[in-house]
Amino acid sequence: MNSIRKIFTSNMSVMSTLCAVAISLLLAILLLWFSGAPPIETGKLLLEGSLGNATRLSDTSMVWVPLALASASLIITFAAGLWNIGVEGQIIVGAIFASFVAREFDAPPPLLWGAMIMAGGFGGMFWGGLTGLLRIKGKVNEIFGGLGLTFVATGLVIYLVIGPWKRAGIASTSGTAPFDTKAWFPTIMELRISPLAIFLALAGLWLVYYLLKQSKFGLQLRATGINATAASRLGVRTERNLMLAFLLGGILAGIAGTVQVGAIHHKLVPSISGGYGYLAILVVLLGNYKSFRSGLISFFFAMIAVGSIQWQLRLDLHSSLGGVTQGILVLVTLIVVAIFSQIKRNKRIKDAS
Amino acid sequence: MTLDVDKISKHFGNVYANNNVSLSIDSGEIHGLLGENGAGKSTLVKILSGFFEKEAGEIRLNDQLLDLSSPKDSIKCGIGILHQEPMVFLPFSVLDNFLIGSTDQFFAPRKEALKQFQEICNKFDFELDPDTPVSLLTIGQRQQLEIARLLWLDPKVLIFDEPTNAISPAQREKLFATIQQLSTEGMLVIFVSHKLEEVAAICDSVTVLRKGKVAGSKKLPCPQSELIELMFGKLFPSKEIKDIQKGGIQLTASNLKSIEGRESIEITNFEIRKSEIVGIAGIEGAGQRTFLRTIAGRNSAESGTIISGRNLLNGTDYHQRLEKGLYYMPADRLGEGLISELTITEHIALVENKKKNQIIDWEMCYLRAAELIAQFQIQGTPESKAESLSGGNQQRLMFALMPTDADTILLEHPTRGLDIESADWIWNQLLDMRSDDCSIIFSSSDFEELLSYSDRIIVCFAGRIVGEFERNEFNPEHIALLMSGSQI
Structure with a gap:
């Protein structure tokens, strides 16, 4: 009886989310229309541009991978009640560490890929751990600590690209020299899609899902996020859990950075994080901090990112419109969900009295 | 006007x-x-x-x-x-x-x-x-x-x-x-x-x-003691608990100094024996809260020693003391006691964390929750969130979550804001635990409760223990006077 009720109520919230997404899509279309984009044409271009052929599909997938990994990272720290804005910086440091391995070591490709992933994960973990230390030991809010460390990471990557790791003879912000092809993640045929990267993203999402649903660590993390004082009274070592959340989130973000250098750019560039750390915040807000929903939304956002290039090319629309669409989707969905839950609460209060 | x-x-x-x-x-x-x-x-x-x-x-x-x-x-x-x-x-x-x-x-x-x-x-x-x-x-x-x-x-x-x-x-x-x-x-x-x-x-x-x-x-x-009587209720016990044989010393605190917020304490000496119930009388802010929290390790002492059984507790934190058998139940049930948005089943899963297994068996936890709900007569289901329970049922849940090997129980206002039925139920639980050698220390702002259930009452004023009464020498008027800071 209870389980039936539970399914019903959880379906309700899925329904309201779907409803919210539908309303916000409608609004987004309206806005596009006002800015001169014919709705049907834009929609068609978006689909064609992101999924229309194998090249485009594989491009979209490769935007999805780092975004999904960054989202997974955020979900873990969100569960602990943390606003881990520093994911962006952790992606960058992961990319730096992975680049170091790719540049300095010579090994058979599979070993080298493994070493890059481990190094990238370690780099992200290190940066996430610093944010954690600042927060837990220094009482520096993780938003400020994370943002500060992202600035440092950005400075560091620029320094490396135009300094110690510059291409022979030229110092340019266009990036380091490409890695030896041994360090390139393998792709399917001539396409960009890398099965290894896709696997990493799926594994990351699944890991986060499994940890939060089935493990004691996940439950303790949620308890800490809701009420750290009470969690501690019930025997949870809250500080250790928060730190673990930062470290694990850092690993996932660092792997996102590794994918960026190993599978996409094949070199270190200043904008290596691609803004995915920030975009992922929108993704998990929309995905209600749930792994699989966020995975799907990441893909949709990747479609907009890749497909909206066609808007610019074919309809002469401004290049920022893709980002604007993503923003509207999140904002409107959040507003609609808030209104729904307010209605529900009012109804509950009315029922109670 | x-x-x-x-x-x-x-x-x-x-x-x-x-x-x-x-x-x-x-x-x-x-x-x-x-x-x-x-x-x-x-x-x-x-x-x-x-x-x-x-x-x-x-x-x-x-x-x-x-x-x-x-x-x-x-x-x-x-x-x-x-x-x-x-x-x-x-x-x-x-x-x-x-x-x-x-x-x-x-x-x-x-x-x-x-x-x-x-x-x-x-x-x-x-x-x-x-x-x-x-x-x-x-x-x-x-x-x-x-x-x-x-x-x-x-x-x-x-x-x-x-x-x-x-x-x-x-x-x-x-x-x-x-x-x-x-x-x-x-x-x-x-x-x-x-x-x-x-x-x-x-x-x-x-x-x-x-x-x-x-x-x-x-x-x-x-006279101030008349006001205390009004604040703390009836000056006589409503129930007579049966006297049982006390065991050896369970916990001692000596020269304890501690500060939390605006409350500071200085306790020269405190002892409690196995199977003993000690009630702390005092006006809010007299130090009883800091005393309980310092013993539990929720607040660290500035100096002094606390010994539980054979363990010196100095330098141990709350979690280590929890493992040594101390259990603290705060007055603020949703602020510090339970996690409002977690269900009873999730609470069970959370405290079963002493076993090594890191993967939760949800079915087992659900069944265990159903069992405890029946045993502790909680009005709710395994899927009820803590915040949806009434105060009395939240208190029952806190009892259900107590480790079975707890031997010293520290309670702040155990029945504040509860209906009579829940309050009686809670004291029956505590009396059962006393029969199993547990030591119980509780603070209360209810004379009836203090006088009914304590084997011994200590009176706090301005962070110090200013009086101590064995059950056979309870003198409510004296207790009231001491609470107001007067001498007897």
Whole structure:
């Protein structure tokens, strides 16, 4: 009886989310229309541009991978009640560490890929751990600590690209020299899609899902996020859990950075994080901090990112419109969900009295 | 002028915060509203200030019915409230704060306000510079600013809600002088406090609240132990528990010094034996909370030793003490006891974490939750969230989550705010645990509970133990005297 009720109520919230997404899509279309984009044409271009052929599909997938990994990272720290804005910086440091391995070591490709992933994960973990230390030991809010460390990471990557790791003879912000092809993640045929990267993203999402649903660590993390004082009274070592959340989130973000250098750019560039750390915040807000929903939304956002290039090319629309669409989707969905839950609460209060 | 509060009621869940509360106050007198935390003082103040809506009853000023459905109404009706923490805007200047909320005009009449501000300050001898940012003022000065602001609104009734919690003794003297001056000029003053000596020092009459009801009213001065009796209820036990054989020493604390918030303690020596129940009597803030929390390890001691069984607890944290058999149950059940948004099943899964297995067997936890719900008679299902349970059932859940090997149980107000049935049930549990060699230390603001269930009562005052009574020598009048800081 209870389980039936539970399914019903959880379906309700899925329904309201779907409803919210539908309303916000409608609004987004309206806005596009006002800015001169014919709705049907834009929609068609978006689909064609992101999924229309194998090249485009594989491009979209490769935007999805780092975004999904960054989202997974955020979900873990969100569960602990943390606003881990520093994911962006952790992606960058992961990319730096992975680049170091790719540049300095010579090994058979599979070993080298493994070493890059481990190094990238370690780099992200290190940066996430610093944010954690600042927060837990220094009482520096993780938003400020994370943002500060992202600035440092950005400075560091620029320094490396135009300094110690510059291409022979030229110092340019266009990036380091490409890695030896041994360090390139393998792709399917001539396409960009890398099965290894896709696997990493799926594994990351699944890991986060499994940890939060089935493990004691996940439950303790949620308890800490809701009420750290009470969690501690019930025997949870809250500080250790928060730190673990930062470290694990850092690993996932660092792997996102590794994918960026190993599978996409094949070199270190200043904008290596691609803004995915920030975009992922929108993704998990929309995905209600749930792994699989966020995975799907990441893909949709990747479609907009890749497909909206066609808007610019074919309809002469401004290049920022893709980002604007993503923003509207999140904002409107959040507003609609808030209104729904307010209605529900009012109804509950009315029922109670 | 007379303020009549007539049969006010307000409830939260199944507990009345105010139950038929009536009082009548004439202008020119300072009327105390006395009671322990949770007695219903704040609820009444919030009703008078328009933050809460009353469910029943009437409020009249000079026989005129008042409609207080918002703070603005309350101000309009001439009721001014000085809140516990002065409600000021820190970055603004003194004069800006003075002006806030006092005018509906778009442009504030600064010149006129400045003149009146200075008049009020001169009259009451407040030394406030109108251009200083409020953030540079002491809490006492912020209070003076608030008083000045309230007076400018020309109120007929002024309510001081626990005004002395954060100010220095000198500022307190100044505040009391101001209150007295106001009262002499015909202001109707209500002084809300849980501090007996302050009410006795300044008020002309007092109404004591207890468990949401008016426990009684007195003209002052009167013996303080009489007020304590009203605050803490009946001075005799309602139940006789059977005396059982006590075991050896379970826990000792010596030369313990500790501070938490505004409460500090200095306990020279405390011991408890196996199967013993020790009740701590004391007015809120006398140190009982810090004492319990320091023993539990929720708050670290500055110095002193705590020994439990054969273990020296110095240098161990709360979690290590939890493993050594100490279990602490706070008064704030949803703030520190349980996690409001987690279900009973999730709570079970959370505390079963001593086993090595890191993967949760949800089915097992669900069944275990159902079992415990039956065993502890909790009104709820394994899927009920802690926040949806009533106070009594939250307390039962806290018992259900207690490790089975706990041997020292520390409880803050174990039955505060609970219905009689839940309270009885909880004490039956505790008495069973006592039979199993558990030592129990609890604080309470209910004489009946203290006298009924304690094997021994210790009395706290100002952070020290000032009295100790074995069950066969309980002397309620003496306990009441010691609690008020008097000597016997």
